[in-house]
Amino acid sequence: xxxxxxxxxxxxxxxxxxxRFLVLTIVGPLVIVYFLKLFFDTFPEGFDTGRYAVPAAAFxxxxxxxxxxAIALVQERTAGTMERMFINGFRRAxxxxxxxxxxxxxxxxxxxxxxGEVLWLFELDYDADVxxxxxxxxxxxxxxxVMLGIFVxxxxxxxxxxxxxxxxxxxPSVFLSGFLVDVGELxxxxxxxxxxxxxxxxxxxxxxxxxxxxxxxxxxxNFAVLAGYGLVLLLLASRTxxxxxx
Amino acid sequence: xxxxEVEGLEKRYGKKVQALGGVDLSVGRGEVFGLVxxxxxxxxxxxxALVGALRPSGGRARVLGLDPLKDRPELRRRxxxxxxxxxxxxxxxxxENVEFFGAAHGVRGLRERAREALRxxxxxxxxxxxxxxxxxxxxxxxxxxxxxxxRPEMLFLDEPTxxxxxxxxxxxxAAFRELARGGATLFITTHLMDEAILCDRVAVLRQGRVVVxxxxxxxxxxxxxxxxxxxxxxxxxxxxxxxxxDLAEALHAYGLRxxxxxxxxxxxxxxxxVLSIIGEEx
Numbered sequence: 001x002x003x004x005x006x007x008x009x010x011x012x013x014x015x016x017x018x019x020r021f022l023v024l025t026i027v028g029p030l031v032i033v034y035f036l037k038l039f040f041d042t043f044p045e046g047f048d049t050g051r052y053a054v055p056a057a058a059f060x061x062x063x064x065x066x067x068x069x070a071i072a073l074v075q076e077r078t079a080g081t082m083e084r085m086f087i088n089g090f091r092r093a094x095x096x097x098x099x100x101x102x103x104x105x106x107x108x109x110x111x112x113x114x115x116g117e118v119l120w121l122f123e124l125d126y127d128a129d130v131x132x133x134x135x136x137x138x139x140x141x142x143x144x145x146v147m148l149g150i151f152v153x154x155x156x157x158x159x160x161x162x163x164x165x166x167x168x169x170x171x172p173s174v175f176l177s178g179f180l181v182d183v184g185e186l187x188x189x190x191x192x193x194x195x196x197x198x199x200x201x202x203x204x205x206x207x208x209x210x211x212x213x214x215x216x217x218x219x220x221x222n223f224a225v226l227a228g229y230g231l232v233l234l235l236l237a238s239r240t241x242x243x244x245x246x
Numbered sequence: 247x248x249x250x251e252v253e254g255l256e257k258r259y260g261k262k263v264q265a266l267g268g269v270d271l272s273v274g275r276g277e278v279f280g281l282v283x284x285x286x287x288x289x290x291x292x293x294x295a296l297v298g299a300l301r302p303s304g305g306r307a308r309v310l311g312l313d314p315l316k317d318r319p320e321l322r323r324r325x326x327x328x329x330x331x332x333x334x335x336x337x338x339x340x341x342e343n344v345e346f347f348g349a350a351h352g353v354r355g356l357r358e359r360a361r362e363a364l365r366x367x368x369x370x371x372x373x374x375x376x377x378x379x380x381x382x383x384x385x386x387x388x389x390x391x392x393x394x395x396x397r398p399e400m401l402f403l404d405e406p407t408x409x410x411x412x413x414x415x416x417x418x419x420a421a422f423r424e425l426a427r428g429g430a431t432l433f434i435t436t437h438l439m440d441e442a443i444l445c446d447r448v449a450v451l452r453q454g455r456v457v458v459x460x461x462x463x464x465x466x467x468x469x470x471x472x473x474x475x476x477x478x479x480x481x482x483x484x485x486x487x488x489x490x491x492d493l494a495e496a497l498h499a500y501g502l503r504x505x506x507x508x509x510x511x512x513x514x515x516x517x518x519x520v521l522s523i524i525g526e527e528x
Contacts, residue, residue, distance in 0.1 A: 083333075
């Protein structure tokens with residue numbers, strides 16, 4: 001556990017010393033959410049923008065957290081620091097756990113910034129308990145995205161090899177997670193496939209919570225699956241990350 | 247027990263590429279052991295197999311009496327490894343890099359030990375500078391500090407002086423000798439023969455096999471000496487063996503006649519001997 005904190009502290013130290021990266025990760029969601037606002041402003045008055053805007057914020061955080069974490073870990077491999085860490089005695093679980101800790105703060109910040117801007121720009125007004133649940137679900141999605149990034153990075157040897165995973169993971173999330181169309185209207189197989197992506201569970205919780213009278217009790221399974229999703233990926237990644245060259 | 251014992255170590259990538267073709271060697275404790283060979287000879291593959299970063303296809307290796315793969319956690323506490331290029335976190339200061347790798351070993355009084363390691367490589371004054379602001383040679387020195395911060399019993403250094411200027415190289419070798427005097431065993435790969443000659447013993451690796459393993463002085467004796475004798479305005483050139491006895495024997499034929507006005511001797515360098523050994527094996 002001590003070494004997990006050592007890796008986490010080092011990842012944080014690197015993030016802190018890379019202001020350009022930090023600014024991009026925070027300014028990125030802000031700009032995208034603003035573009036989203038411009039897009040929805042073209043819709044007829046009375047259109048329920050909240051139904052799309054809040055999940056969109058979650059989706060933006062999901063995309064950025066996944067991509068940034070995957071690339072950072074692959075860079076460790078290409079630079080040789082991953083191998084040096086292992087030779088120095090760090091274990092797989094410690095490296096992965098350290099990355100989760102390091103990116104946790106960043107994911108939290110991204111979740112808060114994206115959600116805050118959506119609520120402000122779209123003038124959405126929710127009760128404090130709804131807001132807390134919305135933040136929790138976006139945060140959990142961000143954590144699951146970090147795990148997904150770590151998991152995907154274990155299959156890539158170069159940064160370039162991460163990019164084919166982007167359309168494979170991100171685009172199905174857009175179309176099959178109920179974000180744009182109701183999952184019930186999709187063919188059965190596509191509906192089932194949508195369940196493989198964490199955005200579906202986050203969207204289910206968000207849609208329920210922003211409905212008048214919506215309660216977490218009705219969607220708690222989605223909430224739990226989202227939390228479990230990250231955990232399962234963490235376990236998978238800690239088995240697939242190669243510690244010894246074959 | 248030797249620090250390193252290797253028997254028939256093999257590494258194949260697929261059916262066609264054989265990086266190690268049955269390596270046999272042993273390294274004594276406290277020895278400065280050099281592994282030389284041309285690019286692609288298998289030096290880095292061998293070093294990675296010995297530090298447990300690579301799974302060999304066959305054969306057996308023991309480092310400090312431990313299996314590099316099965317006893318990984320214990321072995322990694324006792325060894326230090328410096329990769330070929332300075333593998334460091336460029337954004338972080340030199341001191342934080344050394345502390346990070348030291349923290350993996352649970353080093354006590356880490357800050358002081360990291361400073362001590364940087365002092366050893368004469369970089370203490372740049373301890374707080376980000377690595378990306380350092381020169382290539384300085385990065386190599388930080389990398390060496392990372393490898394020895396936990397005071398390992400055995401150091402694996404993969405071409406530690408590649409791209410380093412001669413003055414700094416001699417500083418590195420002074421540091422290696424100091425570590426060896428302190429009881430550490432050093433396993434160093436290089437393709438520079440003027441460095442190999444500084445080792446206690448040298449193994450020459452060619453196409454994944456050890457073609458010779460001996461003290462540099464003994465390897466030099468496998469070379470040839472070009473003997474040029476000028477007698478009565480007549481010059482005679484003879485190629486003799488590299489041993490001192492070969493020279494004495496050749497000179498016996500001349501006695502020390504007044505007519506012999508000059509004798510010059512040109513012995514093969516270690517590089518020439520190694521190249522001829524590699525050539526013989528090809």
